[in-house]
Amino acid sequence: MEKTFIMVKPDGVQRDLIGQIVERFEKKGFQLNAAKLMLITEELAEKHYGEHKGKPFFNDLVSFITSGPVFAMVWQGENVIASARQMMGKTNPQDALPGTIRGDFGVTVGKNIIHGSDSPESADREIALFFEKEEILSYDKAN
Numbered sequence: 001m002e003k004t005f006i007m008v009k010p011d012g013v014q015r016d017l018i019g020q021i022v023e024r025f026e027k028k029g030f031q032l033n034a035a036k037l038m039l040i041t042e043e044l045a046e047k048h049y050g051e052h053k054g055k056p057f058f059n060d061l062v063s064f065i066t067s068g069p070v071f072a073m074v075w076q077g078e079n080v081i082a083s084a085r086q087m088m089g090k091t092n093p094q095d096a097l098p099g100t101i102r103g104d105f106g107v108t109v110g111k112n113i114i115h116g117s118d119s120p121e122s123a124d125r126e127i128a129l130f131f132e133k134e135e136i137l138s139y140d141k142a143n
């Protein structure tokens with residue numbers, strides 16, 4: 001079953017949005033496989049955002065994502081990578097539709113609440129960057 005990496009960014013944690021974000025994914029019908037509150041080191045930030053190295057906003061991006069705790073998660077389900085991106089809305093919250101996480105909770109592109117993998121390759125890479133294999137639990141529902 002497909003898996004994706006989802007992270008509530010420091011602004012989402014500061015604004016007490018973890019619960020509402022987790023609830024949206026649960027209610028949608030996806031399965032939580034792993035979750036942790038953690039600080040991102042500069043080294044991990046540079047790996048995670050490696051594709052943006054050299055862009056004008058890269059330094060701000062790294063200093064923001066390392067500025068406070070993030071809530072890192074792995075979610076599983078059918079087509080979860082694309083569905084999660086629909087649920088998050090466009091990268092810039094000003095372009096994100098109401099009803100999406102960024103559309104409902106965000107204002108600026110730098111502080112856009114949440115990150116989600118954009119492809120199966122990114123999902124594999126990002127999950128492996130943030131979680132050990134033993135931390136990822138896939139399970140059958142009792143009912």
Ligand code: CMP
Nearest residue numbers: 057060061091109110111112114115116
């Ligand atoms: P994310 O999905 O985490 O992936 C890269 C991030 O870079 C993106 O969300 C935005 O938060 C950030 N980003 C993209 N464009 C800009 C920009 N022009 N200025 C600041 N941050 C940006």
